[in-house]
Amino acid sequence: MIPLYSNSQIRALDSFAINQLQTSGIVLMENAALGISQAILSKFPSVRSVGIICGKGNNGGDGFAVARHLSNAGLNVKVIYLGDHFSMSEDCRTNFEICQNLAQQRSNLELIQFSSIKQLKNFKYRELIIDAILGSGFSGTLKEPISLIVDELNSINAIKVAIDVPTGLNADTGYGDIIFKSDLTITLGEFKKGLFVCKGYENCGEIILCEIGVGRDFFDSEFTNTFLFEPEDAYQFLPKRGKRINKYSAGKVLTIAGSFQYPGAAVLTAGSTLHSGTGASVLVIPQSVKKFIHKKITELVVQSYGNDDCKFLTPEDYKALESKIKWADVIALGPGIGREEQTIEFVQKFIKKKDFKAAVIDADALFALKDILSKADLRKSILTPHLGEFSNLVNLPVEEIEKNIFEIGSEFAKQYKTILVLKGAPTVTFTSIGEIIINSSGNNGLAKFGSGDVLTGMIAGFYSQSKNLKEAALLSVYIHGLTADLLLGTKTEFGIVATDLIKNIPSTINFIKRSFEKQ
Numbered sequence: 117m118i119p120l121y122s123n124s125q126i127r128a129l130d131s132f133a134i135n136q137l138q139t140s141g142i143v144l145m146e147n148a149a150l151g152i153s154q155a156i157l158s159k160f161p162s163v164r165s166v167g168i169i170c171g172k173g174n175n176g177g178d179g180f181a182v183a184r185h186l187s188n189a190g191l192n193v194k195v196i197y198l199g200d201h202f203s204m205s206e207d208c209r210t211n212f213e214i215c216q217n218l219a220q221q222r223s224n225l226e227l228i229q230f231s232s233i234k235q236l237k238n239f240k241y242r243e244l245i246i247d248a249i250l251g252s253g254f255s256g257t258l259k260e261p262i263s264l265i266v267d268e269l270n271s272i273n274a275i276k277v278a279i280d281v282p283t284g285l286n287a288d289t290g291y292g293d294i295i296f297k298s299d300l301t302i303t304l305g306e307f308k309k310g311l312f313v314c315k316g317y318e319n320c321g322e323i324i325l326c327e328i329g330v331g332r333d334f335f336d337s338e339f340t341n342t343f344l345f346e347p348e349d350a351y352q353f354l355p356k357r358g359k360r361i362n363k364y365s366a367g368k369v370l371t372i373a374g375s376f377q378y379p380g381a382a383v384l385t386a387g388s389t390l391h392s393g394t395g396a397s398v399l400v401i402p403q404s405v406k407k408f409i410h411k412k413i414t415e416l417v418v419q420s421y422g423n424d425d426c427k428f429l430t431p432e433d434y435k436a437l438e439s440k441i442k443w444a445d446v447i448a449l450g451p452g453i454g455r456e457e458q459t460i461e462f463v464q465k466f467i468k469k470k471d472f473k474a475a476v477i478d479a480d481a482l483f484a485l486k487d488i489l490s491k492a493d494l495r496k497s498i499l500t501p502h503l504g505e506f507s508n509l510v511n512l513p514v515e516e517i518e519k520n521i522f523e524i525g526s527e528f529a530k531q532y533k534t535i536l537v538l539k540g541a542p543t544v545t546f547t548s549i550g551e552i553i554i555n556s557s558g559n560n561g562l563a564k565f566g567s568g569d570v571l572t573g574m575i576a577g578f579y580s581q582s583k584n585l586k587e588a589a590l591l592s593v594y595i596h597g598l599t600a601d602l603l604l605g606t607k608t609e610f611g612i613v614a615t616d617l618i619k620n621i622p623s624t625i626n627f628i629k630r631s632f633e634k635q
């Protein structure tokens with residue numbers, strides 16, 4: 117997993133370099149600018165005209181230094197700068213002055229002091245625009261004129277590159293209101309956690325790291341609880357299947373999903389358990405939908421509860437399911453069970469009785485959990501809400517959660533000693549000991565009915581084999597997303613549906629194995 121850091125840790129690197137290593141700030145800035153320029157030149161070799169907009173702080177200083185290097189490389193560079201000589205930070209001013217002196221001698225470098233939004237028309241025909249307005253020093257909300265400038269820059273059709281952090285994004289929280297929308301973010305020193313979630317995920321484009329010339333020693337001993345999941349982690353978390361396993365030792369899953377109204381959810385959830393390697397998968401559904409299910413998947417053992425009129429779960433059905441609940445290694449509970457009052461009572465009874473060894477609690481079961489949350493023992497559970505379901509569970513508006521996703525998610529998982537898989541773009545998993553793991557696969561083709569049901573089945577399926585809650589959750593989220601990514605080539609994000617995901621879980625596992633297994 118790739119460690120991700122906070123703004124204050126990056127600032128600590130700064131002062132480590134300056135105070136302990138006695139590297140001056142201007143040297144760090146120069147190293148950063150060289151790395152940024154080289155990255156731009158190698159990624160966009162055909163670009164000839166560049167517009168750079170520089171703020172007054174050190175992010176702006178980086179911008180002036182990059183302007184110099186790109187001009188040295190023969191590109192035509194126009195800089196619009198926001199500060200004046202007196203308001204700039206010291207290192208920003210130094211690079212501004214060098215740039216100003218150079219501009220007097222060169223025709224391919226021009227500096228314009230910002231005075232009106234209209235000046236941005238100078239950037240209309242630039243092939244590439246670099247945002248060096250604000251970086252890690254940004255806090256609060258963007259003030260005018262910067263908010264207006266960012267809006268205007270976002271409307272220009274050019275390649276966009278952000279230095280360190282797109283202006284307007286809080287690199288600690290991943291939130292912001294008006295944010296520079298970049299295709300490439302070249303971040304300095306280390307990866308910052310806010311780049312990878314919520315608005316960061318939406319606005320950063322590709323994210324690459326640029327070293328500032330002081331090596332990695334500082335971060336080797338720096339603690340973080342936040343990580344980005346990598347393909348290697350998926351390979352490592354794949355359950356090990358011994359040569360002598362049988363259908364029971366290869367995992368027993370009981371799926372309690374579906375109802376007369378939503379029978380498809382049962383098929384998707386239980387079907388996903390099978391395709392993830394579970395040995396014995398049993399699905400329980402109301403008697404009235406049994407025929408429908410049997411036609412869909414032959415490998416499933418399907419048990420029904422209630423009589424022919426039974427359309428949804430009730431607390432009375434618990435008795436009939438009790439032995440199976442105790443038998444299974446894990447229960448996949450919730451997709452499509454509906455929100456009838458009696459179904460809610462069933463779920464509450466299920467959670468209170470604690471007869472299960474482990475459970476993946478999703479969808480309508482999360483809705484039912486809300487009223488008993490404070491008393492629920494969720495230590496052997498994985499909760500898989502999307503942002504809307506989580507908002508209902510914790511009684512906070514979605515926007516509030518997005519503003520503080522790391523803190524709110526982490527507090528919840530720690531308080532209930534549970535695994536929280538907060539589904540979104542991207543999905544973030546929180547563990548009971550405070551780890552935060554951001555997923556790195558998936559695309560918007562997953563934003564469809566049924567894809568959550570598939571994930572629930574996969575988590576139960578992988579857990580039944582590995583018996584490791586955290587690994588099963590992370591592996592499933594990653595494979596779920598990667599399956600959608602691998603389907604992009606043929607189906608596009610418009611055409612991917614939940615059954616495609618189920619069918620392709622095995623080829624995604626194969627893809628991961630082939631990528632890492634020794635030939």
Ligand SMILES: NC(=O)C1=CN([C@@H]2O[C@H](COP(=O)(O)OP(=O)(O)OC[C@H]3O[C@@H](n4cnc5c(N)ncnc54)[C@H](O)[C@@H]3O)[C@@H](O)[C@H]2O)[C@@H](O)CC1
Pocket residue numbers: 126127129130144145148171172173174175176177178205249250251252253254255256257258259262279280281304305328
């Ligand atoms: N961390 C490091 O090791 C290095 C950092 N460098 C650069 O230094 C940057 C950080 O520099 P600074 O600390 O000077 O900060 P920034 O340059 O990111 O921003 C500082 C400016 O932002 C303004 N500002 C803050 N909040 C605002 C808001 N809501 N609306 C409008 N203006 C606002 C402040 O008034 C100040 O003028 C990094 O992002 C990076 O680009 C590099 O020079 C190289 C080394």
Ligand SMILES: [K+]
Pocket residue numbers: 175247248249250251278279280281282283
């Ligand atoms: K920036």
